[in-house]
Amino acid sequence: MMRIEFRHLRTIQAIHETGGLARAAEQLNMTQSALSHQIKGIEDQVGVALFARRTKPLKLSAAGIKLLRAAESILPQVAALEAEFEGLISGKSGRMHIAIECHACFEWLLPVLEAFRKAWPEVDVDIRPGLAFDALPALRREDIDLVVSSDPEEAAQADFTPLFDYEPVLLASSQNPLAEKAFISPDDLRDQTLITYPVERTRLDAFTEFLTPAKVEPAAIRQVELTAVILMLVASNRGVAVLPDWVVRQVQYNADYVARPLTQHGITRRLYAATRHEDTQRPFVAHLIRLAKQEAVRMQRVG
Amino acid sequence: MMRIEFRHLRTIQAIHETGGLARAAEQLNMTQSALSHQIKGIEDQVGVALFARRTKPLKLSAAGIKLLRAAESILPQVAALEAEFEGLISGKSGRMHIAIECHACFEWLLPVLEAFRKAWPEVDVDIRPGLAFDALPALRREDIDLVVSSDPEEAAQADFTPLFDYEPVLLASSQNPLAEKAFISPDDLRDQTLITYPVERTRLDAFTEFLTPAKVEPAAIRQVELTAVILMLVASNRGVAVLPDWVVRQVQYNADYVARPLTQHGITRRLYAATRHEDTQRPFVAHLIRLAKQEAVRMQRVG
DNA sequence: AAGCATTGTGAAACAAATTCATAATATTCA
């Protein structure tokens, strides 16, 4: 059982254009006989005559005209699709869905994406919230294409490209007694309210790098979504927070805060872009990572 | 070299709907293996991965989604086309392009077509002017589907179905001397201006049935397109005309005209519907002819 | 009516899609 196929649409269009089987056949690189068989094929299948047969230069019948109209509407759609695929192959277009484990990174990432969109207008860019946890498996299964993370995992078959180093620092109101100290020790937080983003402890530098190793628990924990709100709460001395130095630096003009290193010599963390191995070298992926690094440098200078 | 085919569109849609090769295969009455080969086929052809392969219930990739979108747009168009063909096959739809050799028939045909359009809304109805001459060859080559004619030709392989008989009569102003006569002889027109439709003499009853056999030429001939204008000119005694009795009857309430038979016993002509032999029995063709006869009967009663 | 241009046809050759059987791989659950 033969159905209408693209071949038939191309054939009917070619016959109409050239006004004859033989010429159409030439245009399609086939024999005239093939086209004759082909037409007979669909006519038998759909049960209507596509051409007026009494006339010699074959002429479209009413049904044939309907088919031609369909061809004229459908074939360009397919051509457009193939052009899109062409873009995917040549690397001009693609998808760049990003997950950020580092909660504060949102503000840094936005200008990066803005620049990226200008350079790669055909790439479909998005930040996927909600999968900050389990981002690496999602990366592997192609739910997303890039993860901003500070925990490179050997196991995950992904490339971790370093973006920039930062220092998690303690941010406290200048009214807070801790403002007196030159640096902060874990014990200093026993009687403090710690304000964090609403994510697991294992994703928070304050715990993974500082409190948990020292087995110290703060007096209270308060979870807040927005960086701006955290800063407000700290300013009014309702708690202290651990944030990347560059976040702090961007608000330091405000005298209500003080920033202090964690431990005597401070802690240094490194942020990575995790990508699937086969993607890392793709032009627009590499470009996004480059832009991200540049933005990081610019950001460090703000201080 | 394999191209994108409808089969691929149906496949990707089915896989998306059912969420798996095996289930999609069942829906399409194929084996899972066939689908696996099939998608491998297009992927090789278009050069992009349509599915994320690391995951087990196969999931569409960015390119796959584009293909799915195309499928969702294209497949309904094809379905609609096939439905149209279905209509053509079942005889509910079709084309009914009509040529009228008989110039006066226009007014009689219009109400017929009005009724016909209501009964067969899916049939594409039209009156094709301009090919009043050579209408029978056009019928044979399927340029048109029905010819209203009063000259059945044996040669033309067409069916001539009688519609109704009429009598061409002479129409003259009541001021005209001919109004005194009980019937008209060819010689009576020697000193008259004859008003006719602008077509060849061989298509005018006045010549073919009356003047030409008698080798009589009127004093002058004036050609006018519209029946209403002919009537007006006759009323103001600017000439005489030969028109079918039923045309005359429709205006006879107007005392300015008189109608007189041609020759002592009058001339009788018969109008036919010519159709291609293979079409004559098609339901909507037969119906149109029936409607035409009915309208003719109704029209004769007006007098 | 003859000649030319065009379309149609059947058999053979060719190309492609599908199946069968089974392997490989991912996911789930204990």
Place this chain on the structure above:
DNA sequence: TGAATATTATGAATTTGTTTCACAATGCTT
């Protein structure tokens, strides 16, 4: 983690569909 289960992949054989070749048939032109 490993066994069980579900899902997809693969190769060879088979089936199905398409194209070609050679020539027949038909319509068109003069």
